[in-house]
Amino acid sequence: MSVCALAGAAAHIGPAGTWLPPVRRSLFPALDGRGRPGHIALTFDDGPARHSTPYFLDTLDRLAVRATFFVLGRALLEAPDTGRELVARGHEVAVHGWDHRRPWWPTPLRDLSELRRTVAAVGAVCGVRPRWYRPPYGVLTGGRWAAARRVGLRPVLWSAWGREWVSGATARSVADRVGRGLHGGGTVLLHDTDRASGADSWRVALQALPELVECCRRQGFTIGPLRDHGIGVENARPGGQEQTGRLC
Template identity: 85%
Template sequence: MRADRPPSTFPARCALSTCALAGAAAHIGPAGTWLAPVRRVLFPALDGRGHPEHIALTFDDGPDRASTPYFLDALDRLAVRATFFVLGRALLEAPETGRELAARGHEVAVHGWDHRRPWCPTPLRDLRELRRTAEAVTVVCGSRPRWYRPPYGVLTGGRWAAARHVGLRPVLWSAWGREWEAGATARTVVGNVGRDLRGGGTVLLHDTDRAAAPGSWRVTLQALPELVERCRRQGLTVGPLRDHGIAG
């Protein structure tokens, strides 16, 4: 080999590529839990599986001063308490609604700072924003949150690690209404939830159209009494995650 010939950079490029692939896998790999069959079989606690005679009722994306109060009134009429996964930015925009959530006996949990997609690894920002949201919930609502559900249900490696560091327990859902879709009706919401409604399940709904089709929250509100009545006809109690008895 000639003395003036530069050494090959191929091993270094391979090492960098391997590190990049490993980093991408660590980031995206855990997001496979978004798939319901994966959660149901391998991660029942993440699927929100609790006491077989209980249904956990949860709402995402609020609080929203234009829509959330209607849900609070409806839940009062139904004598039901629920868990609200709030966005930190939304909570600081409507702190009076956040305080009302807690005052009416509902559980307040963390949905993240805002509703963005997590395609790129941002571990430091994930940690900073989850901590900031948890602190906002504690200050505004008067209690330390226990649960975390990431936007879109995409639980990346960074978000999972950040949640554990902040002391939050990730939980997704086992049944959802898909009411965020354009064209959804109260009937389709009840049907979507009903297909996967089992004792011990966790139901995902939304109390705002912040990340959904305009006006979709009205569809959810119309469907809510029938959903609760369907659970009760099956002998199931409806309540928040704190009463759900998730193991693990």
């Protein structure tokens, strides 16, 4: 392989090292979803889907919680009514990409085209301009990072996830996993659909929601969308604002 090819491969896959939680926590706190110490950001990926997302909206209404939904452009056009309902109920819409493909090969022009297409779909369907971008699988390649900047999106991953798609996962295991990994100022990742995971895995996340919210509130944390999370410049530098407290 030539030097140029090696350099191109490094530029493509090198930034994806931020998928590793220790790397994000120590070097990129804002990418890790670190915000105000007294706040927990609640986020969902892979939707919207008519067969599952409305259940999350109803549960979040009962819990009086708003969240950020990272939508896929293709899914949004398949369920535009659900996308509009997200906004009508006060939730924040962010970008997860056009579809849930793996980024093993550099495709910078496709990355840019698909993000622009998804941003346009969010505007047309939901009537809002998205602010945040989370790539599928959390793999933020160089091409995806550059494309996000070109279209005015800010990348953010997560501080803790429920892994509800794992075989044998239960509402208890999801709550326990999130509780072990999350502190005040962190960002939670769940999924409101099984579009890219095992059938009905979204039901496990849905069942875990009330316990997660109650746990946050018992610890004195507020819980809400990324727009209220306070991810700022001070949190984007190593040595920035530290998380305090532990969820559960």
